[in-house]
Each structure stands twice: as C-alpha cells, then as structure tokens.
Amino acid sequence: MPNDALRQAMAEAHLTEAALAERCGVDTKTVSRWVASDGRLPHARHRWAAAEALGVDEAMLWPHGIRRNLKTGPDREIVATYPYRSACPRSVWRTLITDAEQELTFAGFTNYFLWLEQANLGTALRRKAERGCRVRFLVGDPDGEVTRRREAVEGVPLTVGTRIRITLAELSKLDGTPNLEARFGDEHIAMSVFRFDDDMLVTPHLARLVGHDSPMLHLRRCQEDGLFDRFAFHVSELWDMGRPVDLSAYAAPPE
Numbered sequence: 001m002p003n004d005a006l007r008q009a010m011a012e013a014h015l016t017e018a019a020l021a022e023r024c025g026v027d028t029k030t031v032s033r034w035v036a037s038d039g040r041l042p043h044a045r046h047r048w049a050a051a052e053a054l055g056v057d058e059a060m061l062w063p064h065g066i067r068r069n070l071k072t073g074p075d076r077e078i079v080a081t082y083p084y085r086s087a088c089p090r091s092v093w094r095t096l097i098t099d100a101e102q103e104l105t106f107a108g109f110t111n112y113f114l115w116l117e118q119a120n121l122g123t124a125l126r127r128k129a130e131r132g133c134r135v136r137f138l139v140g141d142p143d144g145e146v147t148r149r150r151e152a153v154e155g156v157p158l159t160v161g162t163r164i165r166i167t168l169a170e171l172s173k174l175d176g177t178p179n180l181e182a183r184f185g186d187e188h189i190a191m192s193v194f195r196f197d198d199d200m201l202v203t204p205h206l207a208r209l210v211g212h213d214s215p216m217l218h219l220r221r222c223q224e225d226g227l228f229d230r231f232a233f234h235v236s237e238l239w240d241m242g243r244p245v246d247l248s249a250y251a252a253p254p255e
Contacts, residue, residue: 003035006061009054010035012091023053055089057218077227079218085203086212090117096196097124100133107138107185107235108192108203109150112163113212115170122173129179137171137182138235138242139164146186168250175247183242193235202231 010020017031024031024046033040034050041062042050051058059079082088097104097118104125106114114121129135140147142161151159171182192203198221205214221228 001037003037003040003061005063006050007035009056009061013054015053020050020053024049055091056095057089057092059218059220060092060095075227077219077222079199079220081218082216084213085216088201088216088218092218093118093201096199096201097121097128100128100196100199101131102197103134103136103195104128105134105136105138105193105195105235105239107136107188107238108194109140109189110160110163111137111139111167115166122170125180126174126177129174129177133179135177135180136239137167138185138188138239139167139182139245140186140189141184141243142168144184144186146189150189165250168245168247169252171245172247172249172251175251182245182247183239184245185238185242187238187241188235191234193231195232195235198228200228200231 010017015023017035018028021028021031026042026046030042030046034042041047047058047062051061054061057080080088093114108114118124125135140150140160142164147160147164151161154160168182171180174180190205192205194201200219200221201216202219203214203216219228219231221232223229
C-alpha cells in the first residue's frame with residue numbers, strides 16, 4: 001500500500017520527491033519507493049531527516065514500520081522526545097488536536113503558547129466540543145500565591161499571571177460551549193500534560209526555565225498502567241482537585 005501519510009506531509013510542506021531526496025541525502029528513486037510502500041522503513045538517519053524536513057513526527061510518516069520495531073518494554077509508549085518543547089513541530093500539535101475525538105486536555109499552567117502557535121484554535125476547539133469531544137483546560141490561578149512565586153523565579157516581562165489571563169480571555173469567547181470546561185489548579189506548576197485521546201505530550205519544567213525551553217515527551221498508550229496511564233492518572237487527580245473557573249469574568253468588556 002502507498003504511504004499516504006508521507007505523501008500528504010510532502011504536499012503540505014510543498015516538497016517534491018526530488019526536494020525531499022536532497023534534504024535526506026538520498027536518490028529521488030529512493031523517496032519514490034518510500035512513497036510507494038508504507039511497509040518500507042528507511043534507515044533511522046533518513047527517517048529523522050525526512051521528519052525534520054517535513055515538520056512532523058517520524059512515527060506519523062511510518063507508523064506501521066515504527067510499531068514493528070518498537071521495544072516490548074515500558075518505553076514502547078515513547079513515540080518521540082524533544083530536548084525543548086519548542087523543538088516539537090507545530091504540525092504535530094495541530095494533527096493531535098485535529099485527530100482527537102473523545103478527549104482534549106490542556107493541563108499547562110498558562111497554556112498561553114497554544115493561542116500563539118495554533119491558528120484558529122478557538123474555532124477548532126468549539127467544533128470539537130460541539131461534536132462531543134470533552135475539552136478541558138487546567139490553568140493556574142492568575143492571582144494565586146503559586147503564580148506570584150513563579151513570576152519571581154522567571155523574571156520575564158510577560159508575567160505568568162498575564163499569560164494565564166490571556167488564555168482565560170480566549171476561553172471566555174467559548175463560554176457556554178457544551179463539553180468545554182476550565183478549572184484552576186496549583187499542583188501542575190512543575191509539569192505540563194496535554195492529552196489527545198490516546199496520545200499525550202508531557203513537559204517536565206526545569207528550574208528557572210519557561211515551558212518552551214523544557215524537554216518534552218510524546219507518548220502513545222500501548223498498555224495498561226504504563227507511562228501513559230500514569231500521567232493520565234496524574235492529570236485526572238489534579239482535575240478532580242481543581243476549582244471551577246467563571247469564564248465570563250475574563251471576557252473583554254463591550255466597546
């Protein structure tokens with residue numbers, strides 16, 4: 001069967017087979033063979049080069065081949081790792097959001113970067129929620145003590161509280177949308193977890209660094225009580241302890 005995922009990624013990146021071959025250091029005929037068969041698994045260095053050139057995860061281009069080569073231990077749920085959250089292509093986030101059908105959970109302390117990097121995110125979330133997908137945002141309290149302490153640590157002009165308020169202002173535009181809810185929480189200040197059905201992006205925040213400078217894991221659920229389930233439990237507990245947010249309080253005043 002042809003590799004439709006690779007073909008689509010090339011189309012979205014506006015790269016021909018010849019252009020991708022040049023980026024990967026292979027012949028054009030080699031790329032043609034990659035496109036012709038989703039069962040053909042290129043060498044690791046070529047997969048990495050192609051994924052980087054196309055701005056997507058390697059596992060999205062060759063899911064069948066990658067699964068066959070996964071380890072059988074608990075680390076098989078690790079799809080990809082990034083030394084910096086900002087190193088993860090924006091297209092990965094967009095694909096995960098687009099493909100989710102049952103659950104979207106954004107448990108980042110501010111979630112501010114989402115509105116900057118994902119075009120028309122509010123519209124996408126509204127459509128997801130209206131179609132029955134559960135959309136949840138767990139953010140820090142912009143007026144809380146944890147937020148103030150974090151602001152002192154970061155020492156950046158765009159404060160933590162301001163970034164949270166921007167997220168809440170964007171969510172206020174979706175206020176009243178069924179299946180969409182926001183809560184305040186303080187316990188996830190040191191780690192962000194974003195869930196998209198059975199995929200998850202996890203960022204443990206390093207000392208003094210803002211989120212985009214911290215590492216990130218892309219996980220996919222493959223077993224019970226594995227890495228995915230452990231982080232899912234973490235988020236579920238924090239959500240249950242969270243405090244409801246009145247989104248109307250963050251709506252922009254009428255002009």
